[in-house]
Amino acid sequence: MTVAIHVEHLSKTFKRYQPRRYRTLKESIINGEMFERRLSERIEAVKDVSFSVAAGETFGIIGRNGAGKSTLLKLLCGILKPTTGRIAVRGRVAALLSLGVGFHEQMSGRENVFLNGLVLGLSPREIRARFDDIVTFAELEDFIDAPVWTYSTGMRMRLAFSVAVNVDPDVLIIDEVLAVGDIAFTEKCLERMRMFQEKGRTLLLVTHDTATLAAWCQRALWLDQGQVRALGDPAEVAQAYLSAFSESVAVPAMNAVA
Ligand SMILES: Nc1ncnc2c1ncn2[C@@H]1O[C@H](COP(=O)(O)OP(=O)(O)OP(=O)(O)O)[C@@H](O)[C@H]1O
Numbered sequence: 001m002t003v004a005i006h007v008e009h010l011s012k013t014f015k016r017y018q019p020r021r022y023r024t025l026k027e028s029i030i031n032g033e034m035f036e037r038r039l040s041e042r043i044e045a046v047k048d049v050s051f052s053v054a055a056g057e058t059f060g061i062i063g064r065n066g067a068g069k070s071t072l073l074k075l076l077c078g079i080l081k082p083t084t085g086r087i088a089v090r091g092r093v094a095a096l097l098s099l100g101v102g103f104h105e106q107m108s109g110r111e112n113v114f115l116n117g118l119v120l121g122l123s124p125r126e127i128r129a130r131f132d133d134i135v136t137f138a139e140l141e142d143f144i145d146a147p148v149w150t151y152s153t154g155m156r157m158r159l160a161f162s163v164a165v166n167v168d169p170d171v172l173i174i175d176e177v178l179a180v181g182d183i184a185f186t187e188k189c190l191e192r193m194r195m196f197q198e199k200g201r202t203l204l205l206v207t208h209d210t211a212t213l214a215a216w217c218q219r220a221l222w223l224d225q226g227q228v229r230a231l232g233d234p235a236e237v238a239q240a241y242l243s244a245f246s247e248s249v250a251v252p253a254m255n256a257v258a
Contacts, residue, residue, distance in 0.1 A: 002055040003090065004171055004202040005076065010085030011226075012046040012071050045071040047226040048085070053219075055090065055170075058203040060217035060234055062210065062241055068226040069206045073097055073175050076204070091170025091202075092121055096160055105149040109140055109159055112148055120167045130166045137188070138162035158185060165192045171202045210238035 017040060045068045053059040063069050074080040075087060077095040102119070103112050113134055117127035135144050138158040148156065164172060174193075193216075197203060205216055213220045213234040220234040222241045230240040 003052050003088075004055040004057070005051075005053040005059075005090075005204070006086075006088040007052070007076070008050050008086040010046055010049045010072075010075060010087060011044065011083050012068075012075055012080060013083045014043045014045055016041050016043055044226050046075065046082075049223070049226070049228055050085075051221055051228065051231055053202060053204065055202055056200040057219060058197055058205065058217050060213040060220035060237075061204070061206045061223055062208065062213055062220060062237065063223035064208075064245065067223045069223055070097065070175060071226075072223065073173055073204075073206060077173060089171060092167065093171045093173065094120055094164040094167050094169035095173040095175070096157075096164045097173070097175045102160070103148045103156060106147055108147055109135075109144040109151070112159070113144075113163055116163045117167060120163075120169070122167055134159075134162045134166045137166065137192075139185070154182065154185070161189055161192075165189075165196065169201070171204065172196055173204045173206075175206045176208065210242055213238050 047068075049072065061069055061072065071080065073095065074097065075082055076089060077093055077097070079097075102116055104115065107115070110131075113131060114124070114127050117130070118124070122130075135141055138155075138161070140155060140159055143151065143155065148159075151159070164174075172193075193203065203216075205212065207213065217234045219232060220230075220237040221228055222230040222237050224244075229244070230237045
């Protein structure tokens with residue numbers, strides 16, 4: 001078995017600061033501490049997490065709000081550095097994280113496609129060769145030269161997804177973002193994801209939805225308060241998750257991978 005992602009004893013701690021609270025501006029200036037920040041707490045967003053994903057596998061991560069899912073994904077794509085632990089990812093990774101991550105607001109869609117392509121390791125020639133497909137898939141022909149700050153949430157998602165799938169990554173990471181697209185576009189994305197699976201590429205999906213785990217994933221991990229609560233068969237992981245949080249209500253699978 002070729003391992004695509006290997007995570008070993010991974011932890012990420014954030015320091016959260018709070019400004020000192022002075023009653024008046026004068027008081028804070030006199031104290032010379034106007035801009036001083038005070039460390040108030042440490043948040044262990046990811047705690048001693050270990051797992052492996054095989055090449056060609058679709059792997060799901062489920063967990064409640066604040067469980068540490070986004071932090072884990074940002075660690076996997078190198079946006080964040082681990083506090084402790086080790087990550088090894090094989091091949092080119094394209095990630096569709098929370099919307100807008102990776103886009104420069106003042107730059108046009110076209111410039112952002114080139115920038116993202118370069119960041120993902122393509123040469124300018126390779127990006128030029130894929131550019132039309134990216135724009136056509138995103139259905140942004142009329143807007144590609146407008147600055148990204150003028151784009152709607154759905155337009156950003158379309159561009160981000162289109163770049164991610166068209167750079168032909170070995171590992172595609174998707175963090176619940178397809179939910180903001182309209183139904184027709186979501187269908188197109190799901191079809192691309194199926195094609196991606198058929199090509200034997202590795203897919204990592206984050207979802208709140210147990211039906212999505214069952215429909216898409218070969219294995220799954222339940223992350224709870226930064227820790228692995230269950231790892232293995234998606235139906236069993238989903239069952240454990242649901243029984244612990246009976247208030248969790250499954251939504252249709254199509255929305256959730258997204
Ligand atoms: N940059 C940061 N600085 C401080 N705390 C952070 C930071 N990023 C995340 N956190 C904290 O880490 C914890 C995990 O957050 P994270 O966004 O990874 O959760 P999540 O599982 O993705 O949640 P959701 O499902 O709501 O997106 C939360 O308590 C969050 O407040």
